[in-house]
Amino acid sequence: MRKLGWLVPALYILFLLLPIYWLVSMSFKTTNEILGAFTLWPKKFTLENYQKIFTDPTWYNGYINSLIYVVINTVISVLVALPAAYAFSRYRFLGDKHLFFWLLTNRMAPAAVFALPFFQLYSAIGLFDTHIAVALAHCLFNIPLAVWILEGFMSSVPRQLDETAYLDGYGFWRFFLKIFLPTVAAGIGVAAFFCFMFSWVELLLAKTLTSVAAKPIAATMTRTASSSGYELGLLAAAGTLTIIPGAFVIYFVRNYIAKGFALGRV
Amino acid sequence: MAKISLEDIKHSYLKRPRAPEDWALKKLDLEWSDGGAYALLGPSGCGKTTLLNIISGLVRPTEGRVLFDGVDLNERPTDRRHIAQVFQFPVVYDTMTVRENLAFPLRNRGLKAAEIEQKVAAIAHMLDLSEMLPRRASGLTADGKQKISLGRGLVRSDVNVIMFDEPLTVIDPHLKWQLRSKLKELHQRTRRTMIYVTHDQTEALTFAEKVVVMHEGRVVQVGSPVELFERPRHTFVGHFIGSPGMNILPCEVSGGGVHFAGRQVDVENPPRGLLKGRHTEIGVRPEFVLLTEQGIPVNIVKVSDAGRYRIVEARCEESRIKLLLEEGVSLPASNVCVRFDPTHTRLYADGQLLE
Amino acid sequence: MDGKTQNQMGWLFVLPVVALVAFNAVIPLMAVVNYSVQETFGNNMFFFEGVKWFEQVLHSDRFHASLGRQLIFSGIILAIEVPLGVAIALAMPRRGPWVSVCLVLMALPLLIPWNVVGVMWNIFALPDIGMLGRLLNDLGFNYNYTQQPISAWATLIAMDVWHWTSLVVLLAYAGLSAIPDAYYQAAKIDGASAWAVFRYIQLPKMRRVLTIAVLLRFMDSFNIHTEPFVLTGGGPGNATTLLSIDLVKIALGQFDLGPAAAMSIIYFLIILLLSWVFYAVMTRGEEQ
Numbered sequence: 001m002r003k004l005g006w007l008v009p010a011l012y013i014l015f016l017l018l019p020i021y022w023l024v025s026m027s028f029k030t031t032n033e034i035l036g037a038f039t040l041w042p043k044k045f046t047l048e049n050y051q052k053i054f055t056d057p058t059w060y061n062g063y064i065n066s067l068i069y070v071v072i073n074t075v076i077s078v079l080v081a082l083p084a085a086y087a088f089s090r091y092r093f094l095g096d097k098h099l100f101f102w103l104l105t106n107r108m109a110p111a112a113v114f115a116l117p118f119f120q121l122y123s124a125i126g127l128f129d130t131h132i133a134v135a136l137a138h139c140l141f142n143i144p145l146a147v148w149i150l151e152g153f154m155s156s157v158p159r160q161l162d163e164t165a166y167l168d169g170y171g172f173w174r175f176f177l178k179i180f181l182p183t184v185a186a187g188i189g190v191a192a193f194f195c196f197m198f199s200w201v202e203l204l205l206a207k208t209l210t211s212v213a214a215k216p217i218a219a220t221m222t223r224t225a226s227s228s229g230y231e232l233g234l235l236a237a238a239g240t241l242t243i244i245p246g247a248f249v250i251y252f253v254r255n256y257i258a259k260g261f262a263l264g265r266v
Numbered sequence: 267m268a269k270i271s272l273e274d275i276k277h278s279y280l281k282r283p284r285a286p287e288d289w290a291l292k293k294l295d296l297e298w299s300d301g302g303a304y305a306l307l308g309p310s311g312c313g314k315t316t317l318l319n320i321i322s323g324l325v326r327p328t329e330g331r332v333l334f335d336g337v338d339l340n341e342r343p344t345d346r347r348h349i350a351q352v353f354q355f356p357v358v359y360d361t362m363t364v365r366e367n368l369a370f371p372l373r374n375r376g377l378k379a380a381e382i383e384q385k386v387a388a389i390a391h392m393l394d395l396s397e398m399l400p401r402r403a404s405g406l407t408a409d410g411k412q413k414i415s416l417g418r419g420l421v422r423s424d425v426n427v428i429m430f431d432e433p434l435t436v437i438d439p440h441l442k443w444q445l446r447s448k449l450k451e452l453h454q455r456t457r458r459t460m461i462y463v464t465h466d467q468t469e470a471l472t473f474a475e476k477v478v479v480m481h482e483g484r485v486v487q488v489g490s491p492v493e494l495f496e497r498p499r500h501t502f503v504g505h506f507i508g509s510p511g512m513n514i515l516p517c518e519v520s521g522g523g524v525h526f527a528g529r530q531v532d533v534e535n536p537p538r539g540l541l542k543g544r545h546t547e548i549g550v551r552p553e554f555v556l557l558t559e560q561g562i563p564v565n566i567v568k569v570s571d572a573g574r575y576r577i578v579e580a581r582c583e584e585s586r587i588k589l590l591l592e593e594g595v596s597l598p599a600s601n602v603c604v605r606f607d608p609t610h611t612r613l614y615a616d617g618q619l620l621e
Numbered sequence: 622m623d624g625k626t627q628n629q630m631g632w633l634f635v636l637p638v639v640a641l642v643a644f645n646a647v648i649p650l651m652a653v654v655n656y657s658v659q660e661t662f663g664n665n666m667f668f669f670e671g672v673k674w675f676e677q678v679l680h681s682d683r684f685h686a687s688l689g690r691q692l693i694f695s696g697i698i699l700a701i702e703v704p705l706g707v708a709i710a711l712a713m714p715r716r717g718p719w720v721s722v723c724l725v726l727m728a729l730p731l732l733i734p735w736n737v738v739g740v741m742w743n744i745f746a747l748p749d750i751g752m753l754g755r756l757l758n759d760l761g762f763n764y765n766y767t768q769q770p771i772s773a774w775a776t777l778i779a780m781d782v783w784h785w786t787s788l789v790v791l792l793a794y795a796g797l798s799a800i801p802d803a804y805y806q807a808a809k810i811d812g813a814s815a816w817a818v819f820r821y822i823q824l825p826k827m828r829r830v831l832t833i834a835v836l837l838r839f840m841d842s843f844n845i846h847t848e849p850f851v852l853t854g855g856g857p858g859n860a861t862t863l864l865s866i867d868l869v870k871i872a873l874g875q876f877d878l879g880p881a882a883a884m885s886i887i888y889f890l891i892i893l894l895l896s897w898v899f900y901a902v903m904t905r906g907e908e909q
Contacts, residue, residue, distance in 0.1 A: 008712035012790075013726050016783065019745040020729070022752045023737075026744060038755050080637040087634035092625045099635065106646050108892055110844040112865035113885040116872040117649030140645035143638055203736045203847040204865075208873070218736040222851065232744060239737040246732025254725045324806050345812040353803040359821045374812035418811060 020243070027237035034232050049237035059238065062217030065131060066200065067245070069214065072135035074195040077142040078150075078188060085150035086176070090162070100151075103144040111204045114140065119208050133209045134216070138199045145198065146191040153187025154180075193253055200245065217242060268334040268348070268426040270298040270321065270459070275330035277316055283328075290316045291327070292483045298427075298461065303453045305474035306463040309506070313483040314463045318429050321461070322349045334426065348426045350419025352433045356411030360404040364395060367403050368417045375422070389421045392452065409441045413448075420456065430462045434469065449473060467507055471495075479503050497612075499619045504549045510577055513555065515585045517548045517613070524548060524613055527562055527582050532608035535620050544615040552577065554610035555589035561603035569597070580604070656882035674883035684884065686859065687867040688891075691843060694777070694863055698842045701782055703835060706789025710797055711823070713790075724794070727787040739851025742780040766853065770860035773853050777861055780848060785841070789834045796830030797823060832903040839899060843892055864888060 026034060027049055028042045037043075053059040087093070088100055118137055119128075127133040161183065165175040181188070203218045210216060221238050277291040286292070291313045298304055306314040319325040321332060323344035332339045339347055359367050368386045377385075390396045393413045398406060403414055412433055419428045430449075434442045450473055453460050464470050470477050471491040479486045479494065479502075486500045498504035504512030517526045519541045524531050526548060533548060564580035564587060576591045580602065589604060591597065613620045657674050659667040678684050713723060730738070748754040748765040757764040766776040800823065808818050846865035849855070855862035855870070862870075868888060872881035 005712050005714070008709055009723050009727075012709050012786075013723065016727065016730055016787070018752070019741045019783065022745045023741045034750060038750055040752070076641070080641060083634040084638040087628075087631035090625055091628040091631035091634075093627070093629050093631035096631065099639070103638070103642060105893065106642055108840045108844075108896055109646070110846075110865055110868070110885075110888055110892065112844070112846055112868040112872070113653065113889055114645075114649055115869055116878075116881060117652045118645075119873070120652065121649055136641070137645060139641045143642050147638060197732055201732065201734045203734065204869070218734055221736060221740065235740055236744060239740050242734050242737050243729070243732075247729060250725050250728050250732060254721050322806075322810070324809070344806075344809045349810065351806070351810055353807065355801070355803065357803050357807040361821060361825045370813070371811040374814070374817070415807070418807075 023236050024240050026233060027240045029233055031231060031233050046233075049233045050241075052234055053237055053241065059217075059220060062215060062220040062238075063241065065210075065214050066206075066216040066218070069131040069134040069138070069206070069216070070196055070199045072131060073138045073142060073199045074192050076135060077139055077146045077195045078192050081143055081146035081150055081191065082181070082188075085147050085154055086180070088147065088151045089154040090159070100147075103147055107141055107144045107148075109140070111141075111202070115204055115208050118205060122209055128209060129211045129213050129215075131214045134206050134214065135199075137205045137209055138202060141202075142195040142198055146195055149191040149194060150184065150187050153184045153190070157183050189253065193249065196249060197246075268459070269300055269336075270427060271333040271336075272296045272317075272321070273331045273333065275317075275320060275327050275332070277313075277320060277325070277327045277329070290483055291320075293330075294485045296478065296485060296488070298459060301457045301459055303450075303473060303475045304459070304461045305470035305477045306461060306480060307465070307467060307470040307477050307506075308480035309465055311482075312480040314465075314480050315431055317480070318351075318431055318461065318463050321427070322351050322429055323347050324351075348422075348424045349429060350422065350425045350427070351429045351431065352412060352415045352419065354432045354435045356408055356415055356436070358403040358406075358411045358414050360402070362403055363399065364390070364401055364403050364406070364414055365399040367414050368399075368421050371418050371422050385421050385423075389417050392420070392455070393417050393448070407441075409437050409445050412437065412445065416449075416452075420452070420458075425458060427459045427461060430460065430464075432464050433462075434464075434466075446473065467509075471507075479506065481506075496610075497619070498549065501547060501549055501614050501617045504551075508551060510552050510588050512549045512551050513587050514547050514549050514614070515587065517546050519546050519613075527585075529562055531606055531611065533611045533613045534609055535613050537613055537615075537620060541615050541620075545617075547614045547617075548606070548611055549614055550606045550611040552588040552590045554607040555587060555604050556607060557589070557591075557595075557597075558603050558605045561605035563601065563603050566597060566602060653882045653885050656878040657886050660879055670879070674879040675887065678880055678883045678887060683867070684887075687862055687864050690862065691864040694845075695839055695842045697778055698781055698785075699835065699838055701778070702786045702789050702838055703831070705782070706786050706834065707793045707827070707831070709786070709790045710793035711819070713794060715798065724791065727790055729787075730784050731787055733784075735847040736851050738780065738784050739848045742776065742783070742848075743852050746776045768857050770857060773857060773861050777849055777852060780852060781842065781845070784848065785838060789838065792830050792834045793827060796827040800826050828903070832900070835903060836896060836899055840892060840896060843895070 025041050028045050028047070029039070030044060030046050030048065033039060033042065033044055088096060114137075122128050122133045122137070127136075157180070161179065162175065165179055170179070203216075203222075206216045207219045207222070210219060217238065221235060273295055274293060275291055275295070276289060276293050278289045280288050283289055294317075306317060308314050316325060320327045323332075323339070323342065326340065334347070359370065362370065365386055368389060369382050372382045372385060386399075387396070390399055393416065395410070395413055395417065398410065403411065406414070415433075416428070419425055434445060437445055446469060449460070449462075453473075462470065462473050471494075475490065476488060477491055477494055478488045479500075481500075481502045487494060487498065487503045489497075489499075494503055494507050498507065498512065501512075501514045505514055515526055517524050517531065519525075519537050521540075523536060524533050524546075531548060562582055564582045566578060567581050567586070568579040569591075570577045570579075574593060578589050578591055578597065580587045580589065587604065658670060658672070660670045660673070661667050714720060733741070745751050746754045746766050748758055748767075754764060754766075763769075764772050766772040804822050804826075805818065808822060813821070844865055845863060846869065849861055849863060850866055850869075853861045855866045868881060868884055871877050871884065875881075
């Protein structure tokens, strides 16, 4: 009976892998094969879809653009979240609880509500169609998330650490940078991971705030799907390529996945 | 009721143990007679929790057998071994009331409601938990929760052995003695076999009738608290028990007898041979190191105040000797000499008492 | 107490965060509130209209329909994903070499861009040339998600379950891993059945984790936009037009500022209210 326990996760993982397999296999087929016959794996294996993507700037720029704003956003979000999380974890100040709650409500906000206002706001300040615009827009959700995660990790560091450092004569910033941050390194990693994740996968705002120069890969894909008819193979290849950074990141943090989700407070 | 025997038990947590260090428990045989109060005493990592878990069935020993009244229990799962266990931190079912907690093991075994009610009330009374019965278990303090854990063991009449795995670890210090006395009282009343695992010698020596001292996966000595104190069979026991522990000093055995720091020392168990090739030591408790006019010269290193007496740490050549000074007795200013009371000084070879 | 020291300097520390979030939140929301109470006839001319837009939205059949669909969708999602995620987490071993492999594979769907998720299922479920679509039709079902509302809904739900259940699994697994072995050992000694272990030990100890999981899944499913948009575009017809899709259609498609703004505010308030209700209900027993 114990052995059957493996069946459930195994079946589930199989379920998860099927659509991914289908996408990947389609990326190696020619459009003719896709539309003409139904084959479980590529009868005529081809790399032409990938070739198109790697040689056409409209395509590969999409990936580069996405990576740029995701990295900018992750860096900004984590950097500003660090001192704020420290303050929430160590200090009591006027309105701190309400502020914390307000931050969390932003995570709940429907992106759709902000689509039009953001479009107008960022156009008004001349940032439309820039990477920084998307990076800043994503801060709306990612900063509260980063603060929440970091506060959890920081709260589990005993205050004795701070006190000992002051007794030893450390100034605040020296303490913060040299002693405190290394202690919460895991938390920083988790926060950065989630910021990366949410920014990489979000489409609506990224599409709304860009048109050509900073167009993310997601927008290029949607345009292809509607305009040039059914270039399914190309679409599949583009999609497959977007899975790679994600897989890479997960592999990187694989040891922390279970612990990371514990978020220090769960 | 049961007599528990452990035969030839060896255990390793590794699949393929090779070196001696891979074995958490090296060969041991033990017998626990019915109704006794035992303590398993030893430093962290000595294997006592492993041994406890083997008896309770939570761990299957790599080798050897566990017998209750002669019946081999190796195949029997935990819930049919008629044991109860209290863990290091309180384990209670948070969503249930105290009453439901105590009733739980009985409900699982299909007892009738009236019987359950009666037993729960009796045990709650014994543990001074009667007023708490309708309260949610999660609301109690740590010592209250440990009592509930204990209660779940006492409430079953088929329990032969109750095992405690360092149960006072999370209890507030001022409540520890209260709970300890309670345990002792409960043992007198119910006369069930109790095995108490701890690294704290005070807990062990006050609770137990017989103490099993363990070190690095082996049983070093089994005896009453007095025996362990007066006649340790192993230098480890001498050193571990008592505060401060026994002095273990290197010595040589030659034609005339036992010599320490060049001087002859009389021991309670003089050797019969030369004990060539064996590492010889003498053991003498600080209580039995006496100041004297002419004896082994020492240099005083430190004097600590321990209340009714003072602990003096002295040095002689490479060895440290501790002795106790009562109130009112003062140390000579210079040329301090000590001697060892012969009836309480013993010779050890390779760590073992020479008999 | 909570060990914190009174220090108004804390405000200095949170200033960058507040600035960035407020910039993104307060300014747009002010604009939204502005639009929601005004009428514009173009040329940047605005006239105060009071609650006219709110009334219009609240009485519109279109809004009722979208809201209804959204509530049904979120309800079904929660009903499937939370128990399923918990069940999978329970079935996984507590330790061992395969655990991290499993977790890594399960996390994969979470890191795929949402539009790619839509594209993936779009292709996967195509009735004639997609693996799933072809399979279902060969088995005798009349399945075409681009034309039949029921098929569209089924595909949408399957896609979301595929996409997000892993989040519940990971959270639940983390919660389960935090339970010390001694509880399971004590339960064995007490003779508890597997169901009793679940009911009295595992479920209570997973309470916080489950609260987070339910809140997250509720909020995110209520706000969902990209995946259904890419999969069905809201169709066939209006069949899968959920709240966000409808709102974006009105705001960015039709540029009806007034109604869009009013709907936005109502939308946001509904989420806040329902989240608060969920939170209160689930943490009710925690005041100990």
